[in-house]
Amino acid sequence: MMITNTSIPLQRLVSGDTLCIHTFACVGSKPGPSVYLQGNLHGPEILGGALLVRLIEFLSTQPDINGRLTIVPLANPIGVQSQEYGFQFGRWNAQNGKDWNRIFSKKIVLTGHGDSIEQKLASTLQTLANGHDTVLDIHTSGRRSIPHLYVASDSADYFAPLAGRCVLTVDEDDYLNAFDESCVASAVKEGRKTQAATWEAGTHGTIGATELEERFQNLLGFLSSCGVLPAASDFKPAAAVPTFPLKSVRTLYADSSCYIVWVTEPGTTLRAGDIFARAYDPSNGQSSDCFAPYDLFLITQYPLQAVSDGQELAKVVRM
Numbered sequence: 001m002m003i004t005n006t007s008i009p010l011q012r013l014v015s016g017d018t019l020c021i022h023t024f025a026c027v028g029s030k031p032g033p034s035v036y037l038q039g040n041l042h043g044p045e046i047l048g049g050a051l052l053v054r055l056i057e058f059l060s061t062q063p064d065i066n067g068r069l070t071i072v073p074l075a076n077p078i079g080v081q082s083q084e085y086g087f088q089f090g091r092w093n094a095q096n097g098k099d100w101n102r103i104f105s106k107k108i109v110l111t112g113h114g115d116s117i118e119q120k121l122a123s124t125l126q127t128l129a130n131g132h133d134t135v136l137d138i139h140t141s142g143r144r145s146i147p148h149l150y151v152a153s154d155s156a157d158y159f160a161p162l163a164g165r166c167v168l169t170v171d172e173d174d175y176l177n178a179f180d181e182s183c184v185a186s187a188v189k190e191g192r193k194t195q196a197a198t199w200e201a202g203t204h205g206t207i208g209a210t211e212l213e214e215r216f217q218n219l220l221g222f223l224s225s226c227g228v229l230p231a232a233s234d235f236k237p238a239a240a241v242p243t244f245p246l247k248s249v250r251t252l253y254a255d256s257s258c259y260i261v262w263v264t265e266p267g268t269t270l271r272a273g274d275i276f277a278r279a280y281d282p283s284n285g286q287s288s289d290c291f292a293p294y295d296l297f298l299i300t301q302y303p304l305q306a307v308s309d310g311q312e313l314a315k316v317v318r319m
């Protein structure tokens, strides 16, 4: 079917060249839901970008869909360029430290002359997503993690095919100016209902071929279950996964300086006192075990393995 590609100018560079947001619109002949999908809002979170290109290619081979899809594979062409020595680090604007997923607001603000690049990006993306009844923002988490989903409790069933291995439910008072929750809030202000989620589909800076294919099948399962694509005959409903309130999420910090080597995998439940890693201390030439300080469910291991006292090790749920 026909897919319309539009380029929206975002930022004129010193060179005179212009960075654009490339959007792909796919409109079916039959009524159905309207779904907005975006990836790579944070610079290193590249899996979502490739995943959405895979989807666009797939859709171009399909005869029709129900409803309409708007797809933005690369939501942040500035962030993805933050690269140094083989690593991508564009969670924040490298110039001012602003987190690219904390720039949105409950009301869409149209920008003009003299506004910041964060305001321009927020306005462009929120305007694109506005009017869709479903919004999915695809991210990744850490060096190793299980696929997981941030979603409001009353939308958890709707996004279940994307749940992966864990769901974190978000309350209204958890509002942090993130994209998904801002789309929900701005729709409410206009008297409409939008269901939105943030999908942590993989890990930073990598796209594995197998992982890409598995997440693509999850995405097709979701688009079938919400009615955009015909139900696939081999589609299996997702099994129930552990669900926790966002308020129970904690950061695990290093309590000594060391090289840390993980001996547990994301997706593991640990009891207080269980060993989760081995710490190698270059100041005394000895190694020791690291113990869980409380009962926890391990979601993400953060990238750094040379850590000082008090640095982040992992995202966990305190049980």
Ligand SMILES: [Zn+2]
Pocket (backbone or CB within 6 Å): 042, 045, 101, 139, 140
């Ligand atoms: Zn992210």
